[in-house]
Amino acid sequence: MTTTPLSKPQIKTIASIILLCCQAASAAVLYFFFNFSWQISLADSVISNSYLAIGCIIISNMLGFYQPKNEKLLYVLLVTLVISAAVVIASKYSLTFLFANETSYISFLDLSDVFKSAVSFICLAWCALANILWYRLEEQSEMQARMLATQNLAKEAELNKLRHQLQPHFLFNSLNSVYALTIVNPTEAGTMITKLAAFLRGTLKRDDEVWVSVADEMEYIQLYLDIEKVRFSHRLSVEVNIAEETLALHLPGTLLQPIVENAIKFGLYNTSTAITITLDVKLENNMLIICVTNPYDPEMKASKGTGFGLSAIRRRLYLLFADSNLLQAESQNNNLYITTLKIPQKDDQNHTH
Incomplete structure (x- = not known):
């Protein structure tokens, strides 16, 4: 006090x-x-x-x-x-x-x-x-x-660092795929480069935004999914279910992309069959809930991992909400892996852009 x-x-x-x-x-x-x-x-x-x-x-x-x-x-x-x-x-x-x-x-x-x-x-x-x-x-x-100002500056600096570290993480994977496509399918490589340029341009525009609407984040994710579909062709299908009342809600910017990337990575890991990634967005008890579901092979060690992307998200959520339980990941008996993201919503919450 x-x-x-x-x-x-x-x-x-x-x-x-x-x-x-x-x-x-x-x-x-x-x-x-x-x-x-x-x-x-x-x-x-x-x-x-x-x-x-x-x-x-x-x-x-x-x-x-x-x-x-x-x-x-x-x-x-x-x-x-x-x-x-x-x-x-x-x-x-x-x-x-x-x-x-x-x-x-x-x-x-x-x-x-x-x-x-x-x-x-x-x-x-x-x-x-x-x-x-x-x-x-x-x-x-x-x-x-x-001290409070110093703590806020340190917190903001760490948040920016975490956000910026995620961009090269995705970019390196995409560039490797572009390189592979230039050899086997130059046309698809050109399409992927165009989509990648649009995705990175959008990233630069929203670089200073801490909070974005669900509608904007879904548009951003759709660009990312388009790039991934070019990478994996027919092997990747995505099912998106968004509740209408959630479109105007807010969440931290560039938060969902690493979760979807993680689902695609471990869903396609060491398999040549087609998979379906499911993305569900809903509102429950004044809490925005986003569930990303992907199939996985329980015998593969990689399916248990939650690499840098998810650990960075957990840290960001803790810095923003002081709650370490807003990101949860669990496996089910039917070989499905579900990552659940919860974002508290308040009627009087002021989102800083």
């Missing part, structure tokens, strides 16, 4: 109210309990508390330029003691000068020196400690703000 210190105008307003209350109380005590005239009571109150206010201002300005360490607080109390003595002496001198003919009041001043010194020291010491506390709370608040 972050403590927000009062602002300087608020502190000045509170101090002014306290000073007025002290003046009124001092005047009332002198007038009603010691039977001094209202002129003497008012003058004593105003002059004494004004000097006290000046002492507080001096201490506040001093601490504004110099913040002592814990072991230096004794020096602050010593300075406070000196200023307290100066306040009492100055107020006594001024009141003696004004009411030199008031013998009973002059005697009262002599008797009240110790009491006034104690009250002045307590008030000034409290002012000093309150200023030290205020400046330290302000410094702590600024430090926490800097």
Whole structure:
């Protein structure tokens, strides 16, 4: 929990109210309990508390330029003691000068020196400690703000790093396929290069987007699937089922492509038969759920892997939502491997582009 210190105008307003209350109380005590005239009571109150206010201002300005360490607080109390003595002496001198003919009041001043010194020291010491506390709370608040900004920058840098690392991962595979196609089927190689250029152009356009709509992500995925269909020809079929109400929802950009790539990789791993990859998008309990299903051979070790792509997605999801269970992968008895991605949706969620 972050403590927000009062602002300087608020502190000045509170101090002014306290000073007025002290003046009124001092005047009332002198007038009603010691039977001094209202002129003497008012003058004593105003002059004494004004000097006290000046002492507080001096201490506040001093601490504004110099913040002592814990072991230096004794020096602050010593300075406070000196200023307290100066306040009492100055107020006594001024009141003696004004009411030199008031013998009973002059005697009262002599008797009240110790009491006034104690009250002045307590008030000034409290002012000093309150200023030290205020400046330290302000410094702590600024430090926490800097730490939060640093953490956000580090988080954003890691997210960008993860996103950018996924692009070469796919690009290298595609370039290898293009090279193979240039030998056996130049026409298909040209088609694949065109689609790859469109896909990479779209990647550059959305490079700064953290959040994208489901509709935009599906369009992006369709470009990727077109490239993969050129790579694997008749061996790859894709079935896409998207609930209408999910098209306007949002998810982190470039998040789905590594999951689909992983499904195609392990679905086609070490087999020459045709396979079907299923992509289901739905909304349940205010949660966007994307399921990617691919067949797999349980005897193949590779089917258990969740390479760099999925581990990067897990890290991105944790950085965005602080939840490590939003990406789950499980195998079923019918030799199907299902990867489930969950993206929380909130009505008041602000997506940053």
